[in-house]
Amino acid sequence: MLLHYTYLSTPIGHLLLAGQAEQLAYVGLPAADKTMQPPPEWQRQSTILKAAQQQLTEYFAGRRQSFDLLLSPMGTEFQCQVWQQLQQIPYGSVCSYGDIAEAIGRPKACRAVGAANGQNPIPIIIPCHRVIGANGQLTGFSGGLSVKAHLLTLEGVKVDNQSQQALF
Numbered sequence: 001m002l003l004h005y006t007y008l009s010t011p012i013g014h015l016l017l018a019g020q021a022e023q024l025a026y027v028g029l030p031a032a033d034k035t036m037q038p039p040p041e042w043q044r045q046s047t048i049l050k051a052a053q054q055q056l057t058e059y060f061a062g063r064r065q066s067f068d069l070l071l072s073p074m075g076t077e078f079q080c081q082v083w084q085q086l087q088q089i090p091y092g093s094v095c096s097y098g099d100i101a102e103a104i105g106r107p108k109a110c111r112a113v114g115a116a117n118g119q120n121p122i123p124i125i126i127p128c129h130r131v132i133g134a135n136g137q138l139t140g141f142s143g144g145l146s147v148k149a150h151l152l153t154l155e156g157v158k159v160d161n162q163s164q165q166a167l168f
Contacts, residue, residue, distance in 0.1 A: 001025075001074075004045040005038045008053050010060050012147050015124075017049045017056075018042060023072040024052045026121045029143030056124065062154065065091035073121045082116035089130040092156040094166050096134040118142070124151065138164045 003025055005018040013030030016038060028036035038044075051069055058064035073083055085103050089095055097110045097117065106112070118140055120128040129151045133139045138159065141148035149159045158167040 003038075003042045004048045005042045006044065006046045006048055006053070008056055010056065012060075012143065012150055015056065017052055019049055019052070019072065022049060022051055023070045024049060024122060024125065025072045025074060027123055027125060029123060029147060031143070052125070059124070060154070065155075067125050069125060071122060071125065073126065075116070075119060075121070078112065079116040079119055082113055083120055083122075083126045086117070086120070086126050086128055086131065089127055091127075094130050094132045094152065094157055097131060098134055100131060114140075130155075132166050136165045136167075138166065 001020070003018040003020060005016055008015045008017055014036070015030070016026070016028030016036040017024065018026040018028070018038065028038075030036060055064055055067050055069060059067070073080065075083065081104050082100060085100050088103070097113045098107070100117070101107050101109045101113045117128045117131055120126050123129065123142060129141055129148045138145050138148050145164050149161055149164065152159050152166065159165070160167055
């Protein structure tokens with residue numbers, strides 16, 4: 001599928017946004033302070049995804065707590081089920097992989113939920129950063145744990161940056 005892309009400057013670095021027309025299919029997070037590069041078949045078009053750019057800008061400014069965007073994440077049926085459930089986690093809240101597994105009716109699928117969470121193509125919008133370990137530890141995030149901590153802190157979740165743990 002041909003995707004068009006653009007970049008958005010944010011406090012965590014340049015995000016790579018990709019989609020078709022106004023349907024957002026991908027948000028790439030910067031890795032190790034380097035701007036993410038799109039696949040060669042994608043075409044740059046700075047005039048796309050204006051709603052996504054605006055809403056993400058508002059989110060990082062602390063003026064938006066939920067997103068109202070057309071999303072088209074590409075994944076398996078199970079992944080899409082997990083990603084749909086992630087969107088039910090309220091702003092400023094966290095839950096565990098086990099909580100997500102329970103919510104989708106697959107209580108023994110914690111690891112599979114973790115894998116689906118890690119494959120989320122639209123982080124921040126589909127808030128995989130709000131999922132933490134059952135012990136409160138911040139666990140894997142495609143942008144790194146410091147970015148995950150930043151996003152949670154932005155949302156009002158208390159995080160001990162030393163121990164990488166959410167504080168309740």
